[in-house]
Amino acid sequence: MSATPQRDDQRAAPWWRQAVVYQVYPRSFADADGDGLGDLRGVTSRVPYLAELGVDAVWLSPFYPSALSDGGYDVDDHRDVDPRLGTLADFDEMAEALHAAGIRVVVDIVPNHTSDRHPWFREALAAPRGSAARGRYVFRDGRDGPAGPMSEPPSSWKSLFGGSAWEPAGDGQWYLHAFAREQPDLEWSNREVRDDFLATLRFWADRGVDGFRVDVAHGLVRDVDNNLHVELPSTHTALFDDGSHPLWDRDELMDVYREWRQLFDTYDPPRAAVAEASVHPSRRWRYSDPSSLGQAFTFDLFEAGWDAAQLRRGVELGLEQLDVGASCTWTLANHDCVRAASRYGLPPDPELSSHVAAKAWVTRDGATPALDKALGLRRARAGLLLELALPGSTYLYQGEELGLHEVADLPADVLQDPIAFRSEGAEKGRDGCRVPIPWTPDGSSFGFGPDGGLDPHLPQPAWFAGAAASVQEADPGSTLHLHRVALELRRELLGPEQLRWERSTGDVLHWSRPVGDERAGGARGGERWHCVVNVGATDGSGPSVPLPTGELVLTSGPLDDAGHLPPSTTAWVVSG
Incomplete structure (x- = not known):
């Protein structure tokens, strides 16, 4: 197994602290054998695309043997590959290709439960x-x-x-079972369970895996017997801030992750980990602490609507991770949420968060309220530059680089998400962001699989043709090109993990960071990298704003005739 090449800008600080990680949902990324499901050889075939995109790592959602009762998160065997997706040899070939391209490999680990077929x-x-x-x-x-x-x-x-x-x-x-009935919860007070997962972590780390995304990291440890009488509205965390919830974010959980960290640190370089922990912000640091997993997803920015106050609050909550020596971890989309271009194109709901309101819109098949697709895409592009300019790592979900909207009108007879069935239609589920992505404007599956193969496991809409990767390749103004340019520029500008608010009033967010050599910990000749976001009014209107003095290096959309930044647009300016 080859070692992962290190870029010069990653030799001093751990590679993951300011990495750009691309999430691959394998069953919907690329289908090499034409059976309608994406597979590992499909991922391997797209390594040149990922390298040109400029990402530092790929996070693979579960590819393990599974009945797909929950999109692969119902795992039959944590140390094997689903035969429909390939073999362990295919995994090794994929990892080898990614490493050869300078891209690290992060795999999903699912410790809260197994499948009922395990x-x-x-x-x-x-x-x-x-x-x-x-x-x-x-x-x-x-x-x-x-x-x-x-x-x-x-x-x-x-x-x-x-x-x-x-x-x-x-x-x-x-x-x-905190999730589907096909996902029985494990008992983590059992030493055999703990030892078996340590063996699983070693298995993948020994195969060259560089890091782990820990699913439901706030679960695992429970106090069941003392709380059977307690009425809980659901088994999902209520964001308790004292560790008293019987099922989520228990203090005893930290013993598990300290043990994992000891294992990760036996490798050179140490293996990385990031927690999916939906916990009270005051307790997130327990997962991102260097003695624990080291990183925890910051969902505050993702949960915020396109609103200046909400976005700033999301940034400030995420930056608190720096206080414990951890890096921040940003994302605007993943396999569990409505795609950003649609979420941002919906009118705000004063009663619901952006994320919850978008889920309700999907359940209504996207009929009400009306989606402003152009505005949503403009804001998603602005959001990209916003998150990439923040100190820490950024996670991008497949298809976001194409500006894809949610497929909100999937018919009931094709749905796969257990949420759709167990909620008895009260929710439609997450399939709309998991539709196989388009690579070409034609072909039986828009290039997802070979012509003549089986239909994709979820149907693709006709409008995918205009969003296909090959179409955007030919358009320098496309969202794909914006991602490529932004990731390349970010690498050049990236300096120490610091942020200084410059002017953030009304509908404008403006901060700056030192430009320079991250390894030296200082700025390049005193230069600063400014990020200015004109959030604008809720309907996408509002005044344009002047930019700070300096070199304009990138914008998410065109400036106005006066050279000012319009609403729903972000600019990067280098000064000094």
């Missing part, structure tokens, strides 16, 4: 209560009810995907 769980169902096999999961006796002894679930807790969080095992006991 050998451990099958053994548990066949074993009696109190057995060692059941001790790896959260089994409890049911409560007596009208249907007989132990016929009711042990508590009233709800699954995040809807319905009860408990499923009967058939003998009076029930097992806990």
Whole structure:
């Protein structure tokens, strides 16, 4: 296995502190064998595209054997590849190709649960209560009810995907599942569970994996028995700030991650990790602390609407990670949310966050309220330059570089997300951002798979033709070109992880950072990199604003006739 080449600007600081990481949802990225599902050989075939884009690493969503009850997050075997997506040899070939292009490999690790097809769980169902096999999961006796002894679930807790969080095992006991019933929760007080996941981490690190994205990192450890009587509206965190939630963000969880960190640090260079932890902002540092995982996603910016006050608050909350020696981690989109170009094109809802309002819009098939596609794309482009100019790492979701909108009108008979089924239609789910992305304007699947292959696992809309990667290749004003230019410029401008607010009043956000050699920790001749965002009014209107004195190096859209920055546009200026 070849070592990952290090660029000069990554030799002193850990590579991940200010990296740009591209999320690949493998089943929807590229289909090499024509079976309708994206696969690892498809990823390998697109390495030149990723290299030209200029990303530092690729994060692969789950590619493990799975029944796809939850998009691959129901894992049958954490140390293998789903045969529909390839083999371990295909994984090695893909990692080798990415490393040869100077791109590191981050894989999703799913420690909160297994699938119900996992050998451990099958053994548990066949074993009696109190057995060692059941001790790896959260089994409890049911409560007596009208249907007989132990016929009711042990508590009233709800699954995040809807319905009860408990499923009967058939003998009076029930097992806990915070997500789908096909995803039984593991019991992390069990030493065998902890040791098995340490073995899984070693397995992938030994294959050359550079880092791990930890799914549901705030889960795992629970205090079930002392809280069965507690009424919880759902098993999702209520963002408690004291560690008292029985199911989420328990203090005992930090023992698990300190042990993981000790393992990661036995490698040279140490393996990276980033937590998906939906916790109260005051407790996020516990995951991003250098003695723990080292990074935690900052979802505050992602949750904010296109509103200056909300965006600034999101930045300020994220910057708090610097106080514990961690780096910030920014994202505006992923496989669990409505695409940014659509989210930003919807009118604000005073009752709901941007993210929740967009989910409701999808459930209505995108009919109401009306989407302003042009405004949404303009804001998504401005948001790209906003997040890339912040100190820390940036995570980009596949298709965002093409400015893709959400596919909001998928018919009910093609939906795959368990949210759609368990909510009984109250929510439509996340399939609209997981539709296979377009590479060409023609062909049976817009270049996702070979012509004549099976239809993509989710249908693509006709408008994908105009957004295809090859179409945007020929257009210097395209969103794809904006990403390439922005990532190249960012690497040239990148300096120490510092930010100084310059002028952020009304609808304008303006900060600056030192330009220079990150390794030396100082600015290049006193130059500063300014990021100016004219957020504008909620309807996309508002006055243009003058730019600071200096060299204008990039804008997300054209300036006005006076050379000022219009609403919903971001500019980078270098001064000094």
